[in-house]
Every structure is written in C-alpha cells, then in structure tokens.
Amino acid sequence: MEQILRKLEKGLIVSCQALPHEPLYGSDIMAKMAIAAEEGGAVGIRANTPWDIKEIKKHVSLPVIGLYKKRYADSDIYITPTIDDVREIVKAGADIVAFDATYRKRPDDQPLDAFVRQIRQEYPGLPLMADISTFEEAVVADELEVDVISTTLAGYTEDTKHLRGFDEVLLSEILRACQKPVIAEGRVHSPDIAKKCLEQGAYAVVVGAAITRPQEITKRFVSEMMAVSYKET
Numbered sequence: 001m002e003q004i005l006r007k008l009e010k011g012l013i014v015s016c017q018a019l020p021h022e023p024l025y026g027s028d029i030m031a032k033m034a035i036a037a038e039e040g041g042a043v044g045i046r047a048n049t050p051w052d053i054k055e056i057k058k059h060v061s062l063p064v065i066g067l068y069k070k071r072y073a074d075s076d077i078y079i080t081p082t083i084d085d086v087r088e089i090v091k092a093g094a095d096i097v098a099f100d101a102t103y104r105k106r107p108d109d110q111p112l113d114a115f116v117r118q119i120r121q122e123y124p125g126l127p128l129m130a131d132i133s134t135f136e137e138a139v140v141a142d143e144l145e146v147d148v149i150s151t152t153l154a155g156y157t158e159d160t161k162h163l164r165g166f167d168e169v170l171l172s173e174i175l176r177a178c179q180k181p182v183i184a185e186g187r188v189h190s191p192d193i194a195k196k197c198l199e200q201g202a203y204a205v206v207v208g209a210a211i212t213r214p215q216e217i218t219k220r221f222v223s224e225m226m227a228v229s230y231k232e233t
C-alpha cells in the first residue's frame with residue numbers, strides 16, 4: 001500500500017474524466033488522455049467508472065485512483081457511494097479507491113466510518129482516498145482508516161459552494177491539523193497554483209479540467225479575451 005502512495009509523492013496526478021454529456025466522453029479517449037499525461041510526466045491518473053479504469057490500465061503503467069460517479073435516490077453524494085461501487089472499480093483494476101467523505105447523508109443512511117470499515121474488511125491492503133469539502137471533514141477523515149485525504153469536494157457542496165477557485169487557506173489549515181498525507185485537488189488551474197500547493201506541503205496535486213476538459217480551457221480563454229473586445233466597443 002505504502003509503495004503505491006510513495007509513487008505519487010510530490011507529483012502531478014492527472015484526472016482523466018468525461019461524463020456522457022461531454023464531448024470527450026468515451027473510454028478510448030480517456031485512455032489516450034492518460035497516455036498523454038504519462039508522456040508528460042504525471043505520476044498517477046484519477047479516473048471514473050469501471051470501464052474507463054479498465055481501458056486506462058491497459059495503456060498506462062501509472063497507479064490509477066479509481067472512483068465511480070453514481071447517483072442514488074436517497075443521497076446527494078456521488079463519488080463511489082457504496083460498497084458495490086467499490087467492488088466494481090477494484091475489479092476493474094483501481095490501485096487506490098477514492099470516495100466521498102463529506103458529512104452528507106449516504107445511501108441507506110450508512111455512517112461514513114461503517115463504510116470505511118466495510119471496505120477495509122473486504123480489501124485490507126487497498127489504499128483509500130477520502131474526498132472532503134471542509135476542514136472539519138478533513139479532521140474526521142484523519143481519524144478514519146484512510147490513507148490519504150483530498151480536497152476534491154471543496155466548492156461542490158451546499159456548505160462550500162461559495163468558494164471560487166482553489167482554496168489555498170483551506171489547504172494550509174488542513175495540512176496543519178492532519179497527520180495523513182493531503183492531496184490538493186479541485187480547480188487547480190495553473191502550474192503556478194500546483195507548485196504553491198506542493199510548497200505548502202501537499203503530498204501531491206490532482207489536476208483535471210485544466211488538462212483534460214478542452215471545453216473548459218477554451219471557455220477560460222474566451223472569457224479573458226471577451227473582456228478586451230468589450231472594452232474596445
């Protein structure tokens with residue numbers, strides 16, 4: 001377990017994900033994104049769904065952080081919500097499993113610690129990544145049997161939706177309070193921010209949209225450029 005995590009230390013993990021409504025949706029395309037990330041020097045890949053994970057594992061030798069985005073009627077969480085979802089991504093070849101570790105209600109009202117225990121029982125040596133959204137959730141995750149904490153969901157929950165961009169203050173507070181490695185993830189939009197996260201003490205940095213979602217990259221260019229054409233008219 002430690003060996004896999006050590007491979008990620010101080011490196012860039014590229015999140016290669018596209019949902020069905022996105023232009024790059026498709027496991028073959030995500031596998032190509034992963035190959036490009038490996039060629040560019042990434043140390044790991046973060047990928048969604050058993051089928052994308054399986055395809056990516058065929059083409060790259062990097063550790064894959066797997067997750068399964070799935071919706072359940074009785075809960076707002078969607079990153080690997082249940083043990084069945086864990087089973088599917090482990091079967092597909094995920095080296096590390098990422099899951100929602102926020103305070104929100106889980107399917108069947110399962111408490112978060114019971115979910116973690118259930119995974120541990122079934123997969124004793126499997127590295128686990130807790131995706132949190134707040135400082136308090138990070139502190140709770142630090143006490144659970146997880147191996148690494150990630151700021152993935154900061155900005156994506158009711159309590160954090162006011163956040164704009166990557167929250168460096170939140171990262172530094174979490175780093176100060178937690179013993180476990182902390183990964184900086186979520187709206188890391190430039191190499192400069194990624195570098196700052198490492199300087200602050202982040203274990204590694206996950207970058208998704210800024211590398212693998214061209215429609216979002218395009219939008220950022222367009223909105224900067226529009227400011228100029230607006231001034232000129």
Ligand SMILES: CC(=O)N[C@H](C=O)[C@@H](O)[C@H](O)[C@H](O)COP(=O)(O)O
Nearest residue numbers: 015152156186187188207208209210
């Ligand atoms: C909130 C959520 O569902 N995040 C997902 C988690 O796996 C992915 O859609 C993100 O791409 C990933 O976290 C990387 O973040 P960013 O794409 O901002 O660099």
